[in-house]
Amino acid sequence: MSPRILVTGGSGFIGGHVVASLGELRNGGTTSPVRLLLRETASLSAGRGPTDDALAADVVRADLADPASLRGVCAGVDVVLHCASYIGDDERRAETVNDHGTRALVEEATRARVARVVYVSTAAVYGRGPFTGAPVGGLPYAPASPTSRSRAAAERHVLDAGGVVLRPHLVLGAGDRWVVPGMVGLLALLSAGLKEGIARHSVVDVRALGRAVVAAGLSDRALAGAHHVSHPEPVDGSVLLDTVAERLGLRLPGPPLAVEEARTRLAGQPRALHHLGMLAVDHWFADGGFWAGVGVDPGAGFGQIMSRHSVWYREFLKR
Numbered sequence: 006m007s008p009r010i011l012v013t014g015g016s017g018f019i020g021g022h023v024v025a026s027l028g029e030l031r032n033g034g035t036t037s038p039v040r041l042l043l044r045e046t047a048s049l050s051a052g053r054g055p056t057d058d059a060l061a062a063d064v065v066r067a068d069l070a071d072p073a074s075l076r077g078v079c080a081g082v083d084v085v086l087h088c089a090s091y092i093g094d095d096e097r098r099a100e101t102v103n104d105h106g107t108r109a110l111v112e113e114a115t116r117a118r119v120a121r122v123v124y125v126s127t128a129a130v131y132g133r134g135p136f137t138g139a140p141v142g143g144l145p146y147a148p149a150s151p152t153s154r155s156r157a158a159a160e161r162h163v164l165d166a167g168g169v170v171l172r173p174h175l176v177l178g179a180g181d182r183w184v185v186p187g188m189v190g191l192l193a194l195l196s197a198g199l200k201e202g203i204a205r206h207s208v209v210d211v212r213a214l215g216r217a218v219v220a221a222g223l224s225d226r227a228l229a230g231a232h233h234v235s236h237p238e239p240v241d242g243s244v245l246l247d248t249v250a251e252r253l254g255l256r257l258p259g260p261p262l263a264v265e266e267a268r269t270r271l272a273g274q275p276r277a278l279h280h281l282g283m284l285a286v287d288h289w290f291a292d293g294g295f296w297a298g299v300g301v302d303p304g305a306g307f308g309q310i311m312s313r314h315s316v317w318y319r320e321f322l323k324r
Contacts, residue, residue, distance in 0.1 A: 007037040007038070008037050008083035008084050008120070008222075008223060009037065009038045009039075009040070009081055009082050009083045009084070010027065010037050010038070010039050010040070010082070010083070010084045010085075010086060010222065011039075011040045011041075011042060011078065011079060011082045011084070011085045011086070011119075012024055012027070012039060012040070012041050012042065012086045012088060013042045013069070013085070013086070013087045013088055013089040013110065014042075014087075014088035014089030014090070015041040015042070015043060015088070016041075016043055016045075017088065017089065017180075018176070018180035018181065018182070018211065019088050019125055019176065019180075019211060019214060019215065019218070020086075020088030020089060020125075021180060021215075022178070022180070022211045022212055022214065022215030023086055023088055023125075023215045023218045023219060024039070024041070024215075025212070025215060026212075026215040026216045026218070026219045027039055027219055029216075030219065037223075038063065039063065040063040040064070040065060040078075040082065041063070041064045041065070042065050042067050042078055042089075043064060043065070043066060043067075044066070044067070044068045044069070044089075045066075065078055068106075069089060069101075069102045069103075069105075069106025069107070069109070069110065070098070070101045070102050070105075070106060072105065072106070072109035075106075075109050075110055075113050076113065077113070078110075078113055079110075079113045079114045079116070079117035079119050080117050081117070082114070082117060082119050083119060083120050083121075084119065084120060084121050084122075084123070084222040084223065085110070085114050085119050085121070085122045085123065085222075086123050086125075086218055086219065086222050087107065087110060087122060087123065087124045087125065087163070088125045088218065089102075089106075090102070090103055090125075090152070090156060090159075091103055091152070091155070092152050092183075093151075093152065094150075094151055094152075095151065096151035096154075096155075099151040099152050099154070099155035100151075100154075100155050100158070102155070103152070103155035103156050103158065103159045104155045104158035104159055104162075106159075107124065107158075107159035107162050107163065108159075108162045110122075111162045111163055111166050111168070114166070115166055121168065121169065121222055121228075122163055122166060122168035122169065123168065123169045123170075123171065123218055123221045123222045124159060124160065124163040124168060124169070124170050124171070125171050125173075125214075125218055126156050126157075126159065126160050126170050126171060126172050126231075127152075127153060127156055127172060127173065127174075128172045128173065128174040128207070128233065128235075128288065128290050129148065129149075129150070129152070129153040129156070129174075130146055130147075130148050130153050130156055130157040130160060130172065131144045131145075131146065131147055131148075132146075132147030132148055132149045132153070133147075133149055133282070133283070133286065134204075134286040134287050134288045135204070135286045135287040135288075136287055136288055136289060136290060137205070137287045137289055138289055138290075138291050139289065139290050139291060140233075140291050140293055141172070141230075141231050141232055141233050141290070141291070141293055160231065164229075164230065164231065167229050168229065169221050169222075169228045169229060169230070169231075169232070170230070170231040170232070171214075171217065171218060171221060171231075171232055171234045172231060172232065172233050172234060172290070173207075173209050173214055173233075173234045173235055174206065174207040174208065174209070174233075174235050174288055174290055175206055175207065175208045175209070175235075175288075176208075176209055176211050176214055177208055177209070177210060177211060177307070177310050177311070177314065178210050178211035178212060178310060178313075178314045178317075179211065179314050179317040180211060180317075181211065181314075181318075182321070185249055185311075185318055186318075186321070186322065187276075187280045188245065188246055188249045188280065188284075189249060189253065189255065189322060190276070190277060190280070191246070191271075191277050191280045191281060191284075192246060192249065192250055192255055192257060193255075194270070194271060194274055194277050195257075195259070195262060195267055195270055195271070196257060196258055196259045197257050197258075197259030197260060197261060197262050197267075198243060198246045198247050198250060198257055198261045198262070199242060199243045199246055199261055199262055199263075199264065199267060199284070200243060200261045200262065200263050200264075201241065201243045201244075201261075202241060202243065203241065203242040203243055203264055203284060203285050204241070204242045204284060204285055204286050204287045204288070205239035205240065205241055205242070205287050205288075205289040206239055206240055206241075206242060206245060206284070206287075206288050206289060207233070207235030207236065207239055207288060207289050207290045208235060208236055208239075208240055208245075208307050208310065209234060209235045209236050209303070209304065210236075210304040210305055210310045210313075210314075212304065213236075213301070213302065213303055213304030213305075214234060216301050216302075217234050217295075217296070217299060217301050217303075220299035220300060220301045221299055224298075224299050224300075226298060226299070228298070228299070232292075232293065232295045233290040233291060233292050233293060233295065234292065234295060235290055235292060235303075236303045236304060236305075236306060236307075237292055237296070237303060238306060239289040240306075240307045242284035242285065243261070244307070245284065245307065246284070248307060248308055248311050249311065252308075252311040252312060252315045252318075253311075253315060253318055253319060253322070254319075264281070264285045267281055268281065
């Protein structure tokens with residue numbers, strides 16, 4: 006019998022692509038029953054996230070911020086793919102949703118004897134770099150924001166229960182409202198790119214990440230613990246910016262800047278300085294053989310990712 010799967014956050018950025026990946030499996034003949042846990046069931050019909058209506062026959066309304074609403078959501082489930090997170094600066098909400106909500110979900114999964122819980126976290130739980138080819142086992146927690154602190158706490162609940170934690174760094178593609186839009190904003194303020202060789206970064210196409218989450222949930226391998234989930238080849242920060250500018254048709258009239266020149270130009274722009282500070286330091290995380298272990302292709306390199314998703318980014322930036 007095919008495993009029964011619960012997906013949280015199925016109408017969101019990463020969760021939507023996880024559901025799309027499950028749809029691909031169904032089209033290929035795999036018929037695992039899927040239950041979607043959504044805070045607002047109207048989000049399916051509102052077109053948020055590439056969810057597959059064919060998978061939405063079993064939709065339950067529950068809220069990670071309300072542990073009582075989670076009672077029974079894991080009944081009859083074999084695998085939980087936990088993709089829901091609050092991302093923002095509200096520390097209390099981050100703690101309520103990501104920390105306490107994940108703890109309640111894991112407790113439900115344990116009560117229902119779920120075989121595997123997979124949690125989509127973030128490499129931001131390590132804090133700010135440099136991280137150069139860093140293995141997953143050698144880095145301590147050092148989160149620097151309300152979101153990453155609460156997601157580090159969420160990880161502990163999953164890991165303590167013997168679950169699987171996936172830590173991507175920069176997730177790119179349709180639905181990305183943070184990474185590439187942040188780079189576009191940075192380029193607009195600088196009117197220039199950055200000089201080569203500033204730092205290396207791990208990236209992943211959200212579609213490949215969606216397939217990885219599903220594969221981690223369904224794999225018969227022993228995967229308990231944390232894993233880096235990014236493309237094996239890192240990308241230089243200057244290449245990230247230049248490629249974004251090229252694929253999205255941005256005009257950069259000025260010559261490339263050194264990082265210190267860029268910092269001077271961005272004085273008084275804290276959000277842009279934050280993006281620059283991240284790009285200027287290595288955030289390169291070794292995958293440790295994860296992709297081969299679950300039998301999934303890590304997807305295209307950064308240039309192809311931007312080419313494939315450029316239409317979506319253009320439309321999003323227009324809105």
